[in-house]
Amino acid sequence: MITRTIFETEHEQFRDSVRRFIEREITPHHERWEEQGMVDRELWLKAGAAGLLCPNLPEEYGGCGPDYRFNVVITEEMARAGATGPGFSIHSDMVATYIATFGTAEQKDRWLPKMVSGEAIGALGLTEPCAGSDLKNIRCRAVREGDEYVISGQKVYISNGQLCDIIVLACKTDPSAGAKGMSFILVEADRPGFTRGRNLKKIGLKAQDTSELFFDNVRVPVSNLLGQEGTAxxxxxxxxxxxxxxxxxxxxxxxxxxxxxxxxxxxxxxxxxxxxxxxxxxxxxxxxxxxxxxxxxxxxxxxxxxxxxxxxxxxxxxxxxxxxxxxxxxxxxxxxxxxxxxxxxxxxxxxxxxxxxxxxxxxxxxxxxxxxxxxxxxxxxxxx
Structure with a gap:
């Protein structure tokens, strides 16, 4: 076998701790989570305390620094254990990465430490019933009214949808501009008008919650815009x-x-x-x-x-x-x-x-x- 050379000693030490965490906190409970359709929220707090969430974020937010290899170690060990329930990858490799890369200082300070600790769970709101791989055809609308966006629409197949606290939501802010009319807006799950639909039943990944999400005139401040309008x-x-x-x-x-x-x-x-x-x-x-x-x-x-x-x-x-x-x-x-x-x-x-x-x-x-x-x-x- 060809020897892998991409990891250093610190990554292998981290791998040992990840493997022990999975054996202790995930594997014994996975069958129960498959029956209930999602993992226990408590797991996220334990994972945060063990350093399994957003490890490649800067140290100022609680991460280990910008090294994707720590994320790779977690992804590999989860896959080897068949631990398909916890949506750590969506949370760490997608949602947190968007906020860390494109967010304002206030957005980063508010969300990233909580995402590292597991207090706040992230979801990425892209897919819609009529828009999957063809992202530019989404219909979810965000209309600006003064200092707020009013959001209406639907998302589907959203991982972490039942547990999420923050959603990086793709919306059309200018429907006439095609792909250049899309924006990302941070939507907190406790906003009036936001509701979670069914926890969808799937042939696999049964312990991972996957949901429909609905937005009925959800109002968020303009400061929740991620990056610039039209750049999503x-x-x-x-x-x-x-x-x-x-x-x-x-x-x-x-x-x-x-x-x-x-x-x-x-x-x-x-x-x-x-x-x-x-x-x-x-x-x-x-x-x-x-x-x-x-x-x-x-x-x-x-x-x-x-x-x-x-x-x-x-x-x-x-x-x-x-x-x-x-x-x-x-x-x-x-x-x-x-x-x-x-x-x-x-x-x-x-x-x-x-x-x-x-x-x-x-x-x-x-x-x-x-x-x-x-x-x-x-x-x-x-x-x-």
Whole structure:
């Protein structure tokens, strides 16, 4: 195996503490959270106290400093444990990052320390019933009236929607301006007119709350505007590389884990007087999958290095997201087959990994959109 070189001693020490936290505070409760449809709010406070929230924020807000590798460690360890319930990644890698990058001093001082401690949970309000990957077609409106915005509209498939305290909400402030008419506005969950809809029932990620959100003439001060009016689309595009890389990090870690589960199981399981691992088909299939995982792992680690150097291209991140999520779905399907009937039982981790993996090819931009992005660059370069 190729030795990974992107981490330093402090990251591996942090990994040990994250792993212990997951074993103590997440794994024993995950099945109950799947039944209730969300994690306990208390978990967020414990995670904050243990340093698992927003670790790459500046130290003045309670973080460890601008080092994405701490976020990578958390993402990897959560994926390896099958801890799909806590929406830490949305909170830390997306919501907090938007506020830290584009927020005013007042917005940062108000929200970031609470997000680090787990007192305030963040959600990102992008998707609508008629606007998913095509973000510029959102209909949620924010009309300025004096020193306030009046917000009306609906969001759907919002992770952390049932628990969130603050929402980075994409709105149309100028419907006639297309993508340049979109703005991000911070909306507190205790504002009159804001309501949470259903905690949506999904085929996987059952412990992660995913909601409809409704805004009925919600009034917020103009000071809640994130960045400048009309710049939300550009802001979102500037963060897509990191967001999609985070998905790729999770997907490849989950793939490595599912592969190891399968290797261990096939060594122990007997059929026709021998271990399943003794059959040529098993060795060929798992050997081939291991090579694919290794190749994607090297690519993802290189993308992490590029992100740290502020050189990660959004198109390369799209490639990483597409390749790793497609591999994850393929791998858990083929590995489940080796478990036979047991693989169809939810008490086996491979079964939960199977249903949890499917959304990866949709969330954060579908695989089809990733292919379109890659194709555009290909033909653009050839036309020069």
């Amino acid at each position: 689309f550009a802001m979102a595009m500037s963060k897509l590389a990191e967001e999609r890389l985070t998905i790729a990090v999770s997907a490849i870690a989950a793939s490595e884990t599912a592969l190891q589960w399968t290797v261990d199981y096939t060594r122990e399981r007997k059929a026709f007087g021998q271990s399943i691992s003794d059959f040529q088909n098993t060795r060929f299939k798992l050997g081939e999958l291991s090579a694919e995982v290794l190749a994607k792992r090297v690519f993802v680690d290189r993308c992490i290095e590029l992100l740290l150097e502020k050189k990660l291209d959004a198109v390369d991140a799209a490639a990483a997201k597409m390749l790793c999520t497609e591999l994850q779905c393929k791998l858990v399907d083929e590995c489940l087959q080796f478990f036979g009937g047991y693989g169809y039982m939810l008490e086996y981790p491979i079964a939960r990994a199977y249903v949890d993996a499917r959304v990866r090819r949709i969330a954060g931009g579908s695989s089809e959109i990733m292919r379109e992005i890659l194709g555009r660059r290909l033909f653009s370069e050839r036309s020069k």
